[in-house]
Amino acid sequence: MPIKRECIERIKATADLYDIVSGYVQLKRSGGSWKGLSPFTIEKTPSFFVHPEKSFFKCFSTGYAGDIFRFLELKENFSFLEAVEWLAKRYGIPVEYENDRSPKGYSKNELLDIHEEAATYYQKKFQENREVQRYWTEARHFSLDTAKRCGIGWAPNFDRGLLPLLMRKKYTSEALQQCGLLRWNERDKKRFSLRFTGRLMIPIYDVQDRIIAFSGRIIEACDDYAKYINSPETPIFHKGTVLFGLNHARKFVSDRLIIVEGPLDVLRCWENGLDEAVAPQGTGITEMQMNLLRRYVSKVLCLMDGDGAGQKCAQRVVELAFKTSIECQMATLDTADDPDSLLLREGKNGLERLKKESMIQFLLRTLLPSGTEATAIEKEAFLKKIYGMIHGCDSEVTRRVYLEELTRHLNLDHRAILKDFHNFCGDMKFTSPSSKVQDVHGNAPLKTEKLRTVEYDLLSLILHHEALGAKIAATIDDRWVRDNGHGPLLLKVLDEIRENMWEGPQSNSMAFTPEELNELFSILALDDKMEDPIEATNACLHSICATFAKNQLTAINQKELMQRKFAKSENSLDDLDFFQNLQEERTRLRRLLFVCPRIEA
Secondary structure, eight states: OBBBBBHHHHHHHHSSHHHHHHHOOOEEETTTTTEEEOOOSSSSSSSSSEEETTTTTTTTOOOOOOOOOHHHHHHHOOOHHHHHHHHHHTTTTOBBBBSSSOOSSSSSSHHHHHHHHHHHHHHHHHOOOOOOOOIIIIOOOOHHHHHHHHHEEEETOOOOOOOHHHTTOOHHHHHHHSSEEEEEEEETTOOOSSSOOSSEEEEEOTTTOOEEEEEEEESSBBBBBEEEEOOOTTTTTTTOOOBHHEEEEHGGGGEEEEOOOOHHHHHHHHHTTTTTEESSSSSOOOHHHHHHHTTTTTTEOOOOSSSHHHOOOOOOHHHHHHHHHHHHEEEEOOOOOOOHHHHHHHHHHHHHHHOOOOHHHHHHHOOOOOOGSSSSHHHHHHHHHHHHHHHOOOOHHHHHHHHHHHHHTTOOOOHHHHHHHHHHHHHOOOOOOSSSSSTTTTTOOOOOOOOHHHHHHHHHHHOTTTTTTHHHHEEEEEEEOOSSSTEEEEEEEHHHHHHHHSSSGGGGGGTTTHHHHHHHHHHSOOOOOOOOOHHHHHHHHHHHHHHHHHHHHHHHHHHHHHHHHHHHHHTTTHHHHHHHHHOOOOOOOOHHHSOOOOOOO
């Protein structure tokens, strides 16, 4: 259902592009703009820029550019309508539809609403159940204030309230099937059952503070039930791309983040003033999650459980840290210890007293316990594992630093290590697979026209010098514009100007395709303001006009040759009229060639 144009403009004027983008990537001031790592791809050098005053972004890695709606379309895979509705809800702006009716049908915003309703319901049940609250405070030793701040809830056994509540809200059947909170009965297509019962409900937020899933922890551990049950994969929750607590921790980032194993470990860290703690969804961390960390920091402290599963996860963190250019410090816990129990027992000081190791030291301790006393065969097997990890680094300098550290700890000849490493790599070029640029959907970067054309320059003049648009539109003849390259886009912009509909790409997002908007914002992102825009415009007009005239003259000459070849006779009236018309057109084009239109200041 179309949203009123005035409403869209009101939302756009209120929404803060910097506020939205900074949830996905750490931005740093760069002149008049903000710069950070691309939120759309994996990169080590920042190439993503936000221009708050002009309200648009440009990503040079992928070629993407656009306004706040375009950003959400790309990052969240929203439709334009979903992006507008989500921003309206975030900034408290009522959405006005063309026929005053909200659209029906399943959308991601509907899934987010369902999770908000469920979270409110679970929190109310937690507040009403004294026994569950006692478990939280006496068995888990958390405060009720933490429960309130973090939205902790309770999913009762044999609950009869949540499902009727969601039904009364009239969510679509498709949304209820997709939300992950309910199980769909395949035999009886009209029946749902609850996925979570008898569990503490820990909400999982995305970086924009939206509840997208839950982690349900059973109160009394037993062999028949899993300790944790997490929401399944849904259109708004992909566990390999979400870090628990990042929505909170990103606001406290200084120079590092702390990785712990589970949600309650994170909450314990926060209670002890370690607000920079996050956790993967389960014991396995993914490359996507490590790259998500890399957008905020280049250093992390790994504080995993001391048991086998925790150490295995820590090894995976180290392996991915090499690959994603993150400097990882490893904190060693006792075998039976975990961050929750350590901080509960000793507080923040307990973390400070822990032995800290570099990644190389950690790998030596866990993969080669006998160290320098290991046999040659054991060292060779260990080195092959380490070489494979170090080879994932995209910097030759970084590789050499790690190899030097490896040499010191193993008491080996450095030249031998270097030679062995290069032999292992097969003298290949050191290119990290993760450095290959792909967009958020795994696609190659957008291809844009590399050679600047006169149509491109005219678009740049219109975008960077607003007062020139009307003058160019009134002067240029559409026939002069090529029908390829940037020509069709220029004609579309000129039409918008002539219809008094042009206020820049930020206000014309509905008039252009996503690809056209991307190109307009990409041109706008380049600081192409000219010292003498009037003279530059006249040079473009002369070029485009003269090129048209020359091409038309060539075509006329070819027509004349063909007509003379097949003419009926020298004195045929039809042929005389034809040649006379050609000559008149030739005269007009020659005049145009030497007296091209100009604009005045």
